[in-house]
Amino acid sequence: MYSNYNQAPPRHSSYNAHPPAHGGYGAHRPPSAAYGGHQQHGPPAGADAQLWQWFSNVDSDKSGSITATELQNALVNGDWSRFDLDTVKMLMSIFDTDRSGTINFTEFAGLWKYISDWQKVFRHFDTDRSGSIEGRELAEALRSFGYHLSPQILRLIEIKYASQPVANGYGPPPGITFDRFVRACVTVKTLTEAFQRVDTDRDGWVTIGYEQFMSIVLSAP
Amino acid sequence: MYSNYNQAPPRHSSYNAHPPAHGGYGAHRPPSAAYGGHQQHGPPAGADAQLWQWFSNVDSDKSGSITATELQNALVNGDWSRFDLDTVKMLMSIFDTDRSGTINFTEFAGLWKYISDWQKVFRHFDTDRSGSIEGRELAEALRSFGYHLSPQILRLIEIKYASQPVANGYGPPPGITFDRFVRACVTVKTLTEAFQRVDTDRDGWVTIGYEQFMSIVLSAP
Numbered sequence: 174m175y176s177n178y179n180q181a182p183p184r185h186s187s188y189n190a191h192p193p194a195h196g197g198y199g200a201h202r203p204p205s206a207a208y209g210g211h212q213q214h215g216p217p218a219g220a221d222a223q224l225w226q227w228f229s230n231v232d233s234d235k236s237g238s239i240t241a242t243e244l245q246n247a248l249v250n251g252d253w254s255r256f257d258l259d260t261v262k263m264l265m266s267i268f269d270t271d272r273s274g275t276i277n278f279t280e281f282a283g284l285w286k287y288i289s290d291w292q293k294v295f296r297h298f299d300t301d302r303s304g305s306i307e308g309r310e311l312a313e314a315l316r317s318f319g320y321h322l323s324p325q326i327l328r329l330i331e332i333k334y335a336s337q338p339v340a341n342g343y344g345p346p347p348g349i350t351f352d353r354f355v356r357a358c359v360t361v362k363t364l365t366e367a368f369q370r371v372d373t374d375r376d377g378w379v380t381i382g383y384e385q386f387m388s389i390v391l392s393a394p
Numbered sequence: 395m396y397s398n399y400n401q402a403p404p405r406h407s408s409y410n411a412h413p414p415a416h417g418g419y420g421a422h423r424p425p426s427a428a429y430g431g432h433q434q435h436g437p438p439a440g441a442d443a444q445l446w447q448w449f450s451n452v453d454s455d456k457s458g459s460i461t462a463t464e465l466q467n468a469l470v471n472g473d474w475s476r477f478d479l480d481t482v483k484m485l486m487s488i489f490d491t492d493r494s495g496t497i498n499f500t501e502f503a504g505l506w507k508y509i510s511d512w513q514k515v516f517r518h519f520d521t522d523r524s525g526s527i528e529g530r531e532l533a534e535a536l537r538s539f540g541y542h543l544s545p546q547i548l549r550l551i552e553i554k555y556a557s558q559p560v561a562n563g564y565g566p567p568p569g570i571t572f573d574r575f576v577r578a579c580v581t582v583k584t585l586t587e588a589f590q591r592v593d594t595d596r597d598g599w600v601t602i603g604y605e606q607f608m609s610i611v612l613s614a615p
Contacts, residue, residue, distance in 0.1 A: 241558050257479060258557065265559045274561025323605060329612035336479070337462050338486045340495025364611055368604055380601045383589055384544060390585055390611050391550035 192318050192358055193290035195267050195283060217278060228281045238275035241265055248288075248352065251304040254336065256352040263356055263394040264288075291355045305336065305348030311357075320361055330357055356394050363393045413539050413579055414511035416488050416504060438499060449502045459496035462486055469509075469573065472525040475557065477573040484577055484615040485509075512576045526557065526569030532578075541582055551578055577615050584614045 216225040231247040232239050241261050248256040268284040269276055276284060298314040299306055306314065308331050315322055315330075322330075332339045334357040337347035349357060367389040371379040381389075437446035452468040453460050462482050469477040489505040490497055497505060519535040520527055527535065529552050536543055536551075543551075553560045555578040558568035570578060588610040592600040602610075 259478070259480065262556075262559050269559065269561075272562040274559050274565070322608070326605065326608050326612065329609060333612055335483075338483050338490065338495050340490075341493040344495070364608060365604075368607055372604075377604050378601060379607070380599060383586075383593075383598050384547065386589055386600070387543070387547050387585060388550060390614070391547065391554055393611070 192294060192362070193287050195287050220278065221282075224282060224285060225278070227285065228278050231281075238273070238277045239281065240275050244276065250350040250352055252336075252350060254350055257356070259394060260352040260356045263359060266394075292351070295351050295354055303348060305350055306354045307331075307346055307348045311349065311354075314354075315358070315361060318358065318362075320365060322361075330361065333357070360393050364389070367392070413515060413583070414508050416508050441499065442503075445503060445506060446499070448506065449499050452502075459494070459498045460502065461496050465497065471571040471573055473557075473571060475571055478577070480615060481573040481577045484580060487615075513572070516572050516575055524569060526571055527575045528552075528567055528569045532570065532575075535575075536579070536582060539579065539583075541586060543582075551582065554578070581614050585610070588613070 216222070228239070229235070231243055233243050233246065241258070244265065245256055245258060245261045248261065250256070264284055264287070265274075265276060268280045268287070270280060271277075294314070295306065298310045298317075300310055300313075301307070308327065311331055312322075312327050315327070331346065331349070334349045334353040335347045336350045336353060339346055368379060369375070371381055371385070371389075437443070449460070450456070452464055454464050454467065462479070465486065466477055466479060466482045469482065471477070485505055485508070486495075486497060489501045489508070491501060492498075515535070516527070519531045519538075521531055521534075522528070529548065532552055533543075533548050536548070552567065552570070555570045555574040556568045557571045557574060560567055589600060590596070592602055592606070592610075
């Protein structure tokens, strides 16, 4: 028997919140007032004025919806680096609920809250205020979310999501910028949950075919 | 019994080459003439003059070695989009053989040939000359490399590596730019080979623990 994941409550956790969830936020807002194929060029009735301003700033061509390129141009990390395309695509896959390929104002409300919540998480675990998440900070964050990962797996995550190649013995580790930290956490969650769905007897082992294996991996962000 | 990968020779392949390999190119070049900790500011004896020129152009701060940021600033796709950081890190992990975190001139020779070889592959499979690889072109490329992937897996690859979110029923698929095509192919190769190493009886099924599962996935580009 072998078990090392997510079966015990988080220990030594100083962070009582869970990683940001994305279920249903914005779902209770009224649909936009656009009709007849015309695009919406003003805020819907009752819209938050500040949120509408942010939306309009991101929607640089004023089309009424945000493309991946517009979102990527708008989102920057603390060091002013742009978000990776893969993070932008991950965010859009979560919040583009009507699968139009773009983000409308209603969808944007959920996206904006999600990013804001993750920023709080990032700042909480960036204990040395370096603007990036290094090895021990990463371990603490993932542990507080309930993932009991070995030092080897934590090291692989640190290397994969670092904002620069990790050199052996040359200087400090480069750390993980905000957008890659979010993607790392969502990827660990997605992969762990997919594994657990196959591991029906919860012993930490699965028997899995090539097709399902590839499907799980390629479905993660 | 279940078997669907890489056991039959490629069928209907019009491309007789394999995907570019990266073993040993540059290994026979003499080491650089730098000594005593001084950085090298001229080409090593016998260096290809054109290759040195390219190297110097990428090495924008003239430090004698190329960082990930310099490489990312130098590499563009056919549509002038920059290479993803993850593709740049993948290239550096392959060619930074001394694990210094940067690419020296000797390592650059291998990197340059690898990219040139992949460009030929990309142009070969971009049969409609669109500058990106769409679904049927992707299927043909991976089949010619010997991967027998189901339509579902091919679709997941197409969605994951597309340069824009794939919208259901809205317009043509966005396609895969050069750098993401290379990363997709290397990822499929890495995951398939890792699966096959566990699948010792080659029946297409493995029994695998959470730790090894995560290790395989996080070690892929």
